[in-house]
Amino acid sequence: MSTVVLDNVTKVYPGGTLAVDQLSLRAEEGELLVLLGPSGCGKSTLLRMIAGLEEITAGDLYLHGRIANDLAPRDRDVAMVFQNGALYPHRTVRGNLAFPLEIAKADPSMTRDRVVELSRALHIDETLDRRPGTLSGGQRQRVAMGRAIVRQPSLFLMDEPLSNLDASMRTELRMEISSLVRALGVTTIYVTHDQVEALTLADRIAILNRGVLQDVGTPAQIYNDPATAFVAAFLSSQQLNLLSATVRTPQNQYIMLDFGLHQITMPWTDPRAYAVSQHTGRQIIVGIRSDGLTPIPEGVDGPHFTGRVRTLEYHGHEWLAYLEVGIPAVAAPEPTPKHPVNGHANGHANGNGNGHSAAARLRAMVRRLTGGETDHGPDDTPPAIGSGTHRRSDLVVRLGGRPVWRAGEHGRVAVDLSRIMLFTTAGDRIDPPRR
Ligand SMILES: Nc1ncnc2c1ncn2[C@@H]1O[C@H](COP(=O)(O)OP(=O)(O)O)[C@@H](O)[C@H]1O
Ligand SMILES: [Mg+2]
Known part of the structure; x- marks a missing residue:
């Protein structure tokens, strides 16, 4: 069973920005799926919809085979790490790592063992008694990752966790994330705008541009055999x-x-x-x-x-x-909005079938939210060469x-x-x- 299924998911923000456009995608059990694309293409929005931090405008999200559009974030068994993993400044590393287990009223001796074990895997066992303020950026991100993963969530979401680190630390932590999530076997969705990070980390890469899914495949598939000029x-x-x-x-x-x-x-x-x-x-x-x-x-x-x-x-x-x-x-031509602005869907690569009534409802909704148009442009005519x-x-x-x-x-x-x-x-x- 797929851990995550996105079925024709669209996100239109209240101001009218179409951030995610009829996107369908699955993350399989235990895989490391990387969402790749330029800044502003909708990666964080997609991740936040999976975490339950952002409402889904249209389409369906399934977690472990069950519809999850309206599930509260705490009921999703999902852990998330952001670019700046915020830590509790007055707690030690040990205290930060133990916190989610304490909240869950886990057995204290199990908590102690788990914290030590995880700190070794993340190479922060030397820092257990220090406060976050005394750590390097790389160490802080390791603690943030450890704290997210300590409760063994069924889904791990990471939003550009390495982008604030310097190049050598990025490479080092990239390799560790790769071995850690694979050792734990936790399904992971990892967001980045860095193609090297995506190619080196991913089991599969899903590449987005302007909220439109461009291609999904293994790194070798999408590098050697890209679906669109944008991906290439x-x-x-x-x-x-x-x-x-x-x-x-x-x-x-x-x-x-x-x-x-x-x-x-x-x-x-x-x-x-x-x-x-x-x-x-x-x-x-x-x-x-x-x-x-x-x-x-x-x-x-x-x-x-x-x-x-x-x-x-x-x-x-x-x-x-x-x-x-x-x-x-x-x-490379930009994608045009997939939703049927002028009464017909634009069948782009990986086009998703959409029923007419759903299309009409979506069209009406987008009109209502955007006052007529999306910010992608007035029509769905491809740019003329x-x-x-x-x-x-x-x-x-x-x-x-x-x-x-x-x-x-x-x-x-x-x-x-x-x-x-x-x-x-x-x-x-x-x-x-x-x-
Ligand atoms: N809370 C918000 N309200 C309105 N627009 C937003 C909000 N968050 C993001 N956006 C817009 O949605 C689009 C996608 O943003 P985002 O998902 O953050 O992209 P990425 O993570 O790929 O850089 C951008 O155009 C961004 O400006
Ligand atoms: Mg982002």
Whole structure:
């Protein structure tokens, strides 16, 4: 049984902000599910709805198979840790850790043992007799985590617990959280805006943008096979190359991705060929990570781009090159509100079915709360390519440890066809990943 099920959950704040938009998601027993997305995308709102600290506007929440929308927070068997885990300043670490058990009138000797055991697991056993004011930030967050987990909740919710710590402490505590929650086997939902934290910690990642669920999968699935251009861009450590192309199928011989100044051909044997050919004559977005491009000498055949090397950048462990290829680059399209503002639902990636009457009720409710519109924009038309979304059209190329080019010279890069990602102009994958 899933520990947490969110079924078409929407949150509209009283002021009219649509913070979570028809989101469906499950957390399985014992898994570490990471909610990832940029600041303001609705992560905390979602977590607070699960904890019972925020009302659910529409949709259903199930905890352990039972509907929980109206369950009081204390009846949810949930523990939560925030960015600044507030501790009782006048109690020692031992007193802070023991507090939830004392409230629950647990056996004192059991409490003593449990506090010591947990403090060892969290590497704060040396600090048991100190007050929070004398601890480092990392130690305070360990105590906050210990206090949340001491009662062995069935669900552990963490909201950016590491974001106030310095980089080395973050890495250290990240590894400890990972081993601790896995050792305890407690289902954990962990919120972060940091993609490295998400990729390293998660069993599965759910990635949000503007309250809309973009993708859910294991770190490898969503990194290698992202459902939307937003996911691909958000998980790229360097800027993702997103290029506008027109699909052509000359005499049905092959598929051509026409970038204007450059063309790349894709054989009919490519597994994506059929899906792409459905877009013949139309624009699509082609995503290429900087390491999907390899500098090659003049004259080498195969799919490639050429251009002038505008500049090189030294990143310590690698060099990046910016290649002027004269191809229009685009930004990852923003999701449009999923709820049916103009009488029809916008079927985005991971689209959730919604019945007409529920849709109509939701529409009426959103109108009432927002005075007509949501703050996502006046309609659900996808942003048009070519209307202010173009960026500088340099291709970002990863060179590795050696700068094989000099600025100003002519460069040629091979395109690894198996690594290019193909999106509609709305940002959805043309060949949707299987999950
Ligand atoms: N109490 C609130 N009242 C009104 N709007 C809110 C409230 N809390 C959050 N919001 C808005 O809801 C959206 C999502 O916020 P939040 O869930 O805090 O995002 P995140 O945790 O991903 O940064 C933001 O636009 C934010 O301004
Ligand atoms: Mg937040």
